[in-house]
Amino acid sequence: MNLKEQIKSTGATFTPQGLADFLASEIVKYVDTDTDLTVLDPSCGDGELLLAINRVLEDTRLNYSLRGFDTNQTYLDEAYARLELIDPNKVRLEQGDFLELVDLSDEQLSLGFGDSKELSSVNCSADIIIANPPYVRTQILGSQKSQELAKKFNLKGRVDLYYPFLISMTESLKEGGILGVITSNRYLSTKGGESIRKYLVDNYEILEVIDLGDTKLFDAAVLPAIFIGRKRRVGSKQKVKKEAQFIKIYEELNGYNGDLTQVNSVYEILKNPESGYFNIGNKRYKRTNGLLKYEANSGSTWQMLSKSELAWASLIQKNSKGFVGDFFKVRVGIKTTADKVFISDDWGKLGSDSPEKELLKDLISQENIDRWRVNDKVDLKVLYTHELVEGKKETINIDKYPLAKQYFLKHSEQLKGRKYVINSGREWFEIWVPQNPRFWKMPKLVFPDISVNPRFYFDKGGKIVNGNCYWIVAESAEKEELLLLIQGVANSNLMTKYHDLVFNNKLYSGRRRYFTQYVEQYPIPDPDSSEAREIVTLVKKLNQTKDEESIQSLEIELEKQVASAFGVEAVLTLD
Structure with missing residues (x-):
């Protein structure tokens, strides 16, 4: 070979x-x-x-x-x-x-x-x-x-x-x-990379970290980073540094129209010592230089911000009342482990063999979610196998639903092949992770795991959430108002900029990851402030408005109110 x-x-x-x-x-x-x-x-x-x-x-x-x-x-x-x-x-x-x-x-x-x-x-x-x-x-x-x-x-x-x-x-x-x-570059910002970050901090004087993000330097789908460090000397009394140089280079997809430096490759950007925007063919890249800050003996997330970026993010944190995770638990959606069996946008094609309608529930998924509404043209429904019985989650009695039973039997080979379901004492036809049916009818904020732009959608229609999305549920009227405040903040350009800077996690083509650990760390302004109340009012209008021109006007006003709530300038466009 x-x-x-x-x-x-x-x-x-x-x-x-x-x-x-x-x-x-x-x-x-x-x-x-x-x-x-x-x-x-x-x-x-x-x-x-x-x-x-x-x-x-x-x-x-x-x-x-x-x-x-x-x-x-x-x-x-x-x-x-x-x-x-x-x-x-x-x-x-x-x-x-x-x-x-x-x-x-x-x-x-x-x-x-x-x-x-x-x-x-x-x-x-x-x-x-x-x-x-x-x-x-x-x-x-x-x-x-x-x-x-x-x-x-x-x-x-x-x-x-x-x-x-x-x-x-x-x-x-x-x-x-x-x-x-x-x-x-996954270890730089994910919860899964915590042990790696701690190991590097414990064993090295960190000299440089270079995040090459979506530069596509490799043929494979690799998002690379460079780590350069000096191995610590045992017993050394040298003071442990808590910062190092960093460089970030990412493709710029937010419509930046300012000054550009023409170069022939990403390597020329690496060799150029200045921060700024660069043009290679029909692609634009942003290079950011700054100080990486970390805590000694800790695996906490590393901050990779320039001096001005750190000041901006710190001001937002200072003017916040807390973080999403202080008020809510962020949950992941259901996981069927056999989506083609349980999920469809055309159950009608089965005709009289379609499972009983009471088991087919509306589903919010990556494909049909937007920031202020869901796309009704994508009529996703999930064959849901659980129900509430005296306030407790129970698996449905399949014998009460002969059409669903017949449908499941047609797919029994695939479903029974999920040995982990059966070995855990569950019914062979069950959804693997059904979540708690009690929460579906409550107001909830839903957002996709991966998205180019934020798509935080407020649902009061009792829809079920798919496993490619996360969700936050409000169990009281007071929490519902707070959920609307979070929706307004999370859908803003300001929070998108904050997300990019603080969590430093993008995939190819500008797509962002909206992990639990990120969204739980979103700052929230004082809910009792006049700006917060105005944000909630604007969000209620946005959730009901269909006219695109009106939506754009309301979003501009929302940006101003979100910025005012945090004491910074409005982010009307991302650069």
Whole structure:
């Protein structure tokens, strides 16, 4: 199998040369020793990163050697071919699994990835590590390998493979050594990345973090980030820094029409030291420079804001009464684990075989939700398998609904294939996560998990919420007014700007993630203020208005009131 076939079959993602050159140059800036250097790439692939750092180091007076590992011999053969012009005494490439080679305990656990020699030879061996480790979830390695990795690296839940690589690279780095690594950017802002952030803070003086967001530098759907840090020296009395340099580069999709710097690639933007807007062909990018702030011994979210951005966000927080999570629990919608069976926008096509109408409930989903209304043209309904009996959630008695029973039996192979439902003592035809039917008739605020723009919709029609959306329920009249206030704030340009700056999480094409952990941290102005009461009045009008021109006029007034409530200028357009 040739190299291209190997890459396709393994799903490998090699580092582009421009990114490799940039990372190598940044790493060498922080080298503060003139002793012989050992440079290590634990997953070297075709050798691009080793080539890049060799190009930088050969222009210095430093003595150095290059060491690379990979499990794939075809990749190593390609790396050897590309590195052949370098002094062979400087290059050492080895086939083997780096995660197995690093010794984390007195009795090394064999992971079974291959025959290993010199099990501890990599520990504390490198002065520089330059890496682009695999981003895949450990689960795809199979249950046995996943369990062995979890045991060795003390991992819990679903984690990306680059996390055990980070641990292994840290063990392989000498104290004071420099780590420069390309990873997914997910750990920067998600709750799931909390343990990674804490690990990096505990073990490194953070030097730079570069979020390359949706720049599409890789062929695969990877949202990359660069971390550069110096391994902490044990027992050092040096004061722990709580900030570092950061750069963010994201595609600008908000219609910015100001000054643009023309460049040929994202790498030119990286090399340009200034913040600003850049143009590449028909795409525009925004670069932001600033200070990354973090708490020592903590996995809390890192703030990546410029000085002016931090001042703006801090003023909003200062003038808030609290956060959404102080007043409400944010829930996720139902999860059927067999959507094609339970959800349809055309139940009528079944004719007389359609399940009983009382079981077919209106459904709010990613496809039909907007900020002030739902799209009635998308008539989604879910075959809902639960009901309230004396105030308690119960599974329906399927024998009372012969049409639904007949329908489920037609799909019994798929439904009974959900062993986790049956093994948990549930009926084979049940929705896996039905949520509490008691809440559906209550006023609720619903918003999709992924969206380009905020779409917080207020429902009083008793609709059920799909699993690709989140929702907040109001259990009293007082809470209903507060829910309307949140709707107005959450749908504003101001809160969209706040979301982008504080949570720093975007997907490709400008899409945003509206995780529970983000929305629960949305600031809320004082509900008793005149501005808050006016926001609620405007939202009630917006929820009832259908004329687009009137909606636009009301939204402008809403922006002004939201800004006034937080003591900042109105955000009439996003830039």
